[in-house]
Amino acid sequence: MKAIVLKKFGGVENLIVEEINTPKIRDGEVLIKAKAIGINPVDCKTRKGYGAAKRLKLPIILGWDVSGEIVKVNKNSKFNVGDEVFGLINFPGEGKTYAEYVAAPGEHITVKPKNISFAEAAAIPLAALIAYQALVKEGQIQKNSRVFIQGAAGGVGHIAVQIAKNLGAYVIGTASTKNREFLLNLGIDKFIDYTKENFEDIVKNVDIVLDCVGGDVGIKSINIVKDGGKIISIPSPIDEKLSILHPKVKMPWVLVQSNKKDIEHIAELIKSEKLKVHIQKIYSFNEIGEAHTQLERGGNMGKIVIAL
Incomplete structure (x- = not known):
């Protein structure tokens, strides 16, 4: 072969x-x-x-x-x-x-x-499983949770938008200008053009940040999360020193896992056309x-x- x-x-x-x-x-x-x-x-x-x-x-x-x-x-x-x-x-x-x-x-x-x-x-598989495992299993997302997705138009991001919306969350997301209509069509509640806007000036009191970008983006997100909230990092772990400086904000790193029940759940969302x-x-x-x-x-x- x-x-x-x-x-x-x-x-x-x-x-x-x-x-x-x-x-x-x-x-x-x-x-x-x-x-x-x-x-x-x-x-x-x-x-x-x-x-x-x-x-x-x-x-x-x-x-x-x-x-x-x-x-x-x-x-x-x-x-x-x-x-x-x-x-x-x-x-x-x-x-x-x-x-x-x-x-x-x-x-x-x-x-x-x-x-x-x-x-x-x-x-x-990987994109949907990591979005699901991050938001649902780690994030414990609830109806009306305020969720902020960094890199919302990407592979993980656009699936995470749909999973969060299906669960009744209020979803904010960043992307470039060209992806605005794409995300609005997915049902995102608030679009932020990172090429023109500073999300720190716009977003406050978020329950969950899903960071699909990494680097300084995750660090800056600390300023918009409410006490008891979470910054869930996908690309890499956030510096442990930041966790010490901000003890009221949890900062887990999620490494996706192959999982039978989870992929079956994703398949059901696809069948019911709740996920594309x-x-x-x-x-x-x-x-x-x-x-x-x-x-x-x-x-x-x-x-x-x-x-x-």
């Missing part, structure tokens, strides 16, 4: 398409013929030697998001050959989804809803370098996907 292999950390030129053996499945696993692969910021970070790189050993097959058709199962599997599935594979371990065939634990996948394409299904994913662009398998470059360029509206 063809796979995209990373033998050394660095630029996109290190993502090489090679012929390798099709993986053998172990107990509890199924073999998926991939139809599409989702690309995420952690893929790019890991390629450069950061992100999940410290947990992995070269050579690496990157990728964690996949959708496709099951072509092989073990005895007692709850799935059948021919099932169309999607999921986040082995995160935070090695997912190896940048390949034509993917060995996936049955506990990390679920049946693909019929009302979405394989490309849409591949775009969803927007795809910025679909690339071919051989255009993996271009896909990484597009993602790293920033300012994307939704997700980047590879179609096989």
